[in-house]
Amino acid sequence: DAKTTQPTSMDCAEGRAANLPCNHSTISGNEYVYWYRQIHSQGPQYIIHGLKNNETNEMASLIITEDRKSSTLILPHATLRDTAVYYCIATGGSNYKLTFGKGTLLTVNP
Amino acid sequence: GAVVSQHPSRVICKSGTSVKIECRSLDFQATTMFWYRQFPKQSLMLMATSNEGSKATYEQGVEKDKFLINHASLTLSTLTVTSAHPEDSSFYICSARESSINYGYTFGSGTRLTVV
Numbered sequence: 001d002a003k004t005t006q007p008t009s010m011d012c013a014e015g016r017a018a019n020l021p022c023n024h025s026t027i028s029g030n031e032y033v034y035w036y037r038q039i040h041s042q043g044p045q046y047i048i049h050g051l052k053n054n055e056t057n058e059m060a061s062l063i064i065t066e067d068r069k070s071s072t073l074i075l076p077h078a079t080l081r082d083t084a085v086y087y088c089i090a091t092g093g094s095n096y097k098l099t100f101g102k103g104t105l106l107t108v109n110p
Numbered sequence: 111g112a113v114v115s116q117h118p119s120r121v122i123c124k125s126g127t128s129v130k131i132e133c134r135s136l137d138f139q140a141t142t143m144f145w146y147r148q149f150p151k152q153s154l155m156l157m158a159t160s161n162e163g164s165k166a167t168y169e170q171g172v173e174k175d176k177f178l179i180n181h182a183s184l185t186l187s188t189l190t191v192t193s194a195h196p197e198d199s200s201f202y203i204c205s206a207r208e209s210s211i212n213y214g215y216t217f218g219s220g221t222r223l224t225v226v
Binding site for chain 2: 036
């Protein structure tokens, strides 16, 4: 797995967009970027993943730079329930596994 | 969507006893499941990869004789913590991926193990 670097913590106002950055400068060509989040004392929840194109689903958008060395997860309208630790993971291959770093603690404030 | 059920959600056991944790994929078949452990205020640590019909692959530093993993069917993997000690108290989480779809792994809700 490629090493990822994320800020330790971020704050966001309720109703505003939350933009969470992730650096993965050593990502290889077959590795995807996955985003998960973990709300306290629960199992991680899948958010989104992508290879090189930007992706959007009902939860979030994923913007990947053209050189694929970094990405940004966007929660368009953050709510208090989005307060969680967000993990960015770069991994791939036929039998890939998810290795979690320290993630970013996003706190959404009222 | 894919659902992974983990049971029990909480367990308290006496030191020296064994505890079994079950992880089930409810609506898909999972040839591979993963087991993680998480201590307070820390990230998830991968313990082992569970493969249906074969031996589990353990990460470096994880005692395979202490953490027994069985993946006897495509929908069930179990983790048994043998001769549990207080230092084994932790949050254990499993995950599974439907083999036919390029999708993110689905995680169980976790098991809080307390050894007294």
